[in-house]
Amino acid sequence: MRGIVNRCGVLTGPWQMGKVDQGVVVLWVAKHVFGGKLGYIGFGGTGKQVRDILHVQDLFDLLQLQLARLPEFDGQTFNVGGGVDVSVSLQELTKLCQRHTGRTIPVAASPETRPQDLICYLSDCRKVMAATGWRPQLSADAIIAEIARWIVDHRAQLEPILA
Numbered sequence: 001m002r003g004i005v006n007r008c009g010v011l012t013g014p015w016q017m018g019k020v021d022q023g024v025v026v027l028w029v030a031k032h033v034f035g036g037k038l039g040y041i042g043f044g045g046t047g048k049q050v051r052d053i054l055h056v057q058d059l060f061d062l063l064q065l066q067l068a069r070l071p072e073f074d075g076q077t078f079n080v081g082g083g084v085d086v087s088v089s090l091q092e093l094t095k096l097c098q099r100h101t102g103r104t105i106p107v108a109a110s111p112e113t114r115p116q117d118l119i120c121y122l123s124d125c126r127k128v129m130a131a132t133g134w135r136p137q138l139s140a141d142a143i144i145a146e147i148a149r150w151i152v153d154h155r156a157q158l159e160p161i162l163a
Contacts, residue, residue: 002074004066006059009081009123012143013056014150017161025053025093029147030162031105032097033155038107040090042117045109047090050120052082055138055146062134073131081123081136088140096141100148 010025018026031038040047062080066073088096098104129135138146151158 004073005077006080009052009054012053028093029097032101032103033151034163041110042113045111050089052087052122054082055143058136078128079123083125086136096144100145
């Protein structure tokens with residue numbers, strides 16, 4: 001059986017139903033649109049944790065490229081994410097949400113770091129970029145802007161789900 005393994009960073013984009021454990025970027029934007037509670041957990045409650053984010057369209061573009069050249073990539077494993085260029089801290093994510101929703105909501109701080117908390121996760125995408133020429137096209141700012149528009153444009157349908 002042919003196959004490629006893509007180990008992805010934090011996937012996001014419109015039509016993701018954001019929850020605390022999956023879809024944190026959509027959740028963060030939705031809380032800014034609808035109002036709600038958010039919190040910076042761990043590391044002093046500063047919100048300096050960093051994650052790379054990857055728009056689902058960028059992943060789709062990579063998958064199309066890989067499938068078109070499947071014999072070349074068969075059996076390989078790649079790290080796929082936004083890397084350093086498309087990464088945000090929770091503080092930065094909050095500022096982007098404020099800018100694109102026009103709303104500021106309180107963000108609580110829980111300073112105690114739990115054993116499972118990570119300060120930083122950035123995908124090392126050098127292998128997939130070298131092998132395919134692919135790289136993410138959408139910036140963190142563009143991703144947040146698109147998610148905010150999607151939530152506002154579909155507010156009536158999404159509020160019962162995301163609020």
